[in-house]
Amino acid sequence: MHEPVPSVWARTAPRPRQRPVLSRELIVSQAVQLLDAEGTGALSMRHLAARLGAGATSLYSYVASKDDLIELVVDQVYGEIRLPGPGEPADWRQAVARTARSLRQVILRHPWIVSVLGNVGLAYLGPNMMRTSDRVLALLDTAGFAPAEAGHAMKAVAAYVIGTAVSEAAWLTTLAQAGQAEQDWVERLWPTAEQAAQPYPRLRHQYAAQRGQDPEKIRDDAFEYGLQRILDGLQTRLAQPADTGG
Secondary structure, three states, X not given: OOOOOOOXXXXXXXXXXXXXXXXXXXXXXXXXXXXXXXXXXXXXXXXXHHHHOOOHHHHOOOOOOHHHHHHHHHHHHHOOOOOOXXXXXXXXXXXXXXXXXXXXXXXXXXXXXXXXXXXXXXXXHOHHHHHHHHHHHHHHHHHOOOHHHHHHHHHHHHHHHHHXXXXXXXXXXXXXXXXXOHHHHHHHHHXXXXXXXXXXXXXXXXXXXXXXXXXHHHHHHHHHHHHHHHHHHHHHHHOOOOOOOO
């Protein structure tokens, strides 16, 4: 007998045996709010139930486990990504760039996601994740990428966005935990950083050029540079003949 697949997306949602006071949607929404306010360390079924004014056992009628809850909240957050509508006139590059920027902003709004993205079971089967993937694949298909290559292109863009945003989110979380504003922290750090860079002329020049600038704008510009270079590569690839495998 096969073991069941350990993912919320591989099982039918359980039906509560009594008239529901709660709902899966309410539980997931409150879990996201809890994570935003207190981080992953505060997430437990008991703590969440207390926020809902319910008993911890009552939550299990709607969500089978904490692991399932994590998959659900990740997919809920992915539902915030702004996707171009099927009828929106836009070239593929602009549309993919807008989607990538939206994904970055979602991660920065919910920095706790940094600690769960690598351990979320089959979260990619969630409806919001699947809708996002399907829409981006449609954009790349319209651009002229072969189906298999469109998948690789989508993953390349997503890997860049997630990798960059995860690093940013970790940095911003550290600042928040220290009760520090980013601009203040950077200003305090500059003298030490500049002194450390003295033996390295290229770094010294770069640090000097950034002194006094808005650190958020520096992060935005760096993200945009990397995103555009990835899209440059994909656009160049479209002009090349497809691999024949020979």
